[in-house]
Amino acid sequence: MKALILYLPILDWGRTYSRDALTNDLVAAIIVTIMLIPQSLAYALLAGLPPEMGLYASILPLVAYAVFGTSRALAVGPVAVVSLMTAAAVGKLALPGTADYAAAAIVLAFLSGLFLLAMGLFRLGFMANFLSHPVIAGFITASGIIIATSQLKGILGIKADGENLFQLIQSLLLHLSDVNIPTLIIGVGATAFLFWVRKGLKPLLLKRGLTPRMADIMAKAGPVAAVAVTTFFSWALGLSKYGVAIVGTVPQGLPPLTIPSFNADIWTSLIGSAVLISIIGFVESVSVAQTLAAKKRQRIIPDQELIGLGASNIAAAVTGGYPVTGGFARSVVNYDAGAETPAAGAFTAIGIALATIALTPLLYFLPKATLAATIIVAVLSLVDFSILRTTWNYSRADFAAVAATILLTLGFGVEIGISAGVGLSIFLFLYRTSRPHIAEVGRVPGTEHFRNIKRHKVETHPEILTIRVDENLYFANARFLEDYLYDRVVGDKRLKHVVLMCSAVNEIDTSALESLEAINHRLSDMNIKLHLSEVKGPVMDKLQRTHFMSDLTGRVFLSQYAAIRELHADSGGTVSQTEPT
């Protein structure tokens, strides 16, 4: 039963579901539904898909997450960045608007679902950790810019295509003379209205005496108002006759059952994109879920979140949807509106289902420019270059990774951008550990303490060299230590002993062990003995199982002090005082 609850969190919260929770969840669901309808349509458009696919992606996936997910406030559905990534992935296979394109998006959701499920079942949630925060921040910012730019075409009523910023701008400039004035009026009007709703409406409502929570929720209904008003004008004035692009026929009724195509070529071309989309979606979703859970001292289980999101995406694939994940803005609204359990998501699904049954005919006259305005206003809040300043001040390596992610995403599209960012941040970390801090140490006079000879006034012995390495020894720095030692030792004819002080070494891998063997061997060729000091217990246990301990020309000392005392007594050499440099 306990295991079952782990995999089906609904069995946990479902048993204690109360009337109060029901009321709160229902209120939250109504508000999220109102927010989700225009968003679903808009993001489907952004992904190059027919608008109904956005609605379909907001029904069964939400129910699936309610059953399998662990977050009580996460609102799942189509989101901006994943929609953009879907367009980039599927665009390689087919032209937007074709049946092949929609079919590929369904396969993408299916593959993404399978991958997330597999990661969850094998408890591989930790893999998301290899996306560093700054890289994600840079990626989201760059994606936001690309999305906003791509939607300018909707505001201007022209055509424009491109996977990266430069293609988009070029394409926009090329078609600039085709601007449709009525579309421009609707687009700019809707954009201005939505910005005002965001910034100006809430203070106004507060002044009128609404509670802050109500004012906040009213402000979230802005997009629905924009949709209603522009649709009305579009119908009343017959704007489509003047060249205003409208949504047109949206099929009425519940989502169809779809079976993803099992074409090996399509699978092969999409699998890489599915992995990227899954990981980006998972990372975004988990951070929102964690933030919201922490506020109520609740917790989420990242590996189970993978299963929840996997189930959602498979649900999307079998009901004509496309890749989904937990949305940031939407989840915050859900939380603020009082959602207490994942049931709120299921109720939202019912709301969207009702909308697909009853409201779709009303969407016929909805201008696409309104949806473009919705997207632009939504994604511009994602654009935040402060990460560049933060990392510049704090860590240049992180800055390099962020800058590369932003530039490559803008210049070469989302897939290359995020891959390069992840690769570069891992490379920079490995690079730093591959060149560890190595200090030559001497004894602080009058103590048993050994410190860096460059920073402290210490005693050394010309026949004894003590080296302290401040990093685990592993393959990437094994040769660095070798080189450092040989460089230091070659030419110093007085040396008889080298002591490796291992106080900061928590691990020695096989490569480092072989390097130590080589060092031992080569020092022996030079008639220098190699000793170790302050080796930690677990490291010593492993070393005891090897030949190294018997081959070692010198000894292993419990403390550095013991090493110097005994070696110095044996050789009877002189003591030098060194000053910090």
Place this chain on the structure above:
Amino acid sequence: MKALILYLPILDWGRTYSRDALTNDLVAAIIVTIMLIPQSLAYALLAGLPPEMGLYASILPLVAYAVFGTSRALAVGPVAVVSLMTAAAVGKLALPGTADYAAAAIVLAFLSGLFLLAMGLFRLGFMANFLSHPVIAGFITASGIIIATSQLKGILGIKADGENLFQLIQSLLLHLSDVNIPTLIIGVGATAFLFWVRKGLKPLLLKRGLTPRMADIMAKAGPVAAVAVTTFFSWALGLSKYGVAIVGTVPQGLPPLTIPSFNADIWTSLIGSAVLISIIGFVESVSVAQTLAAKKRQRIIPDQELIGLGASNIAAAVTGGYPVTGGFARSVVNYDAGAETPAAGAFTAIGIALATIALTPLLYFLPKATLAATIIVAVLSLVDFSILRTTWNYSRADFAAVAATILLTLGFGVEIGISAGVGLSIFLFLYRTSRPHIAEVGRVPGTEHFRNIKRHKVETHPEILTIRVDENLYFANARFLEDYLYDRVVGDKRLKHVVLMCSAVNEIDTSALESLEAINHRLSDMNIKLHLSEVKGPVMDKLQRTHFMSDLTGRVFLSQYAAIRELHADSGGTVSQTEPT
């Protein structure tokens, strides 16, 4: 001048070149020449190239290395593993024996040379460190098996192709009925003879009173004897009439000047292979060079070695050769024979050049089976499975990387094998650092010392939680720490303070900083204060430049003892004794 010497080491050793050194270098050159002639022919055959290309690759490249290289004993030329990798790379573009195939091998040498030069000029030699020793050992062993198996066709006088072990075995079995008996006799005879030379000849010569060094050198001449004897029989008995494959016409004279093809498609297809070949060749070469240099307390400069090997490969590309690197067996012979400076390599080049002028007509009747025997005997000494046992006993992560490298190399060929090995060993390292050791600590009674509550009998306070993380905090473990903390904190209603003991943290990157900010924020939502203790100077310097220090709900304590003393006094809570679990 100093910078010039750095880039042209010949200016260093050349100025002090003595008559003694000349004599020693000449003797070494003669011995290496004798060893190199059959090897060059054989390895060219292994690479699927005409035999003269092996000779060409042993002339100008050696001179180039003598000018730019820093090792005094390294003998450069075609080697087994790189020849196999050349065959794998070039085989994707053209059929062995065609002009396109040879042209692609030349391009490969050129690309490899450019890549090595670029790495050297940008001082990127450290990149070779990301090849772990066990992965290389596994790769060489697997390559040796593939090479030996591929050469069985030469011994049996049949045809067989394949990039991996299973294709090779399948192909051998398929053609087994075509075995040519005279070829088999020569092949098995030569193999047996060469094994005897390796194992039995030296003791015999020692018994006859030769010095160990002379006996060793004589034994190295075995392959030349095998070539001479089998060529004689092949000529005298007219063996080619009985189906024995012979080398045939080898062009007489110095290498031609060749200009690598500048075809973009060929470059694109070969660049990945060129990178792999360069790195593998460099790693092998540098380890031999370092081992030999250490014996004489000399040193090599890895970044300059890249330039030396780069120049060699470009020299190979412009004189009809193919990728070269420093050979292990050959360099040891060179060293043992007394080579004192890189001039020995230049003299070897002259020896090979003379051979291409004078001896090539004699090679007409040389049976290919003899060359196959030479290769088999040479590469079987590379096969060494002991790394599997070593790593199994010492480190399971390393074992996994080696086993994967061997299996994937045997099963899918050299390029997939080595790439997977490198990828896996980096992944396993990252995985380990992504799940650092985290301990909850308490005070050892009567001291100011804090230890793991699971291992020691310590005092704790129910309202204060102290966590010690034994790893640098960076993106891959930032979320792990977050998860660990939330899991620990959620549900513990008594907690008022969390202290993060940072004694083992040498670095906090931007992601980890953001995690700390998130932890601070979320703990604050739970009315828990976050404190830090024992933060190192450089880490503190970086933190001071951020908002984190002003946002921190708690304080930064110099020592863990101070933290507990002051926090406990403030809250006036109780003290608990915990027993180790």
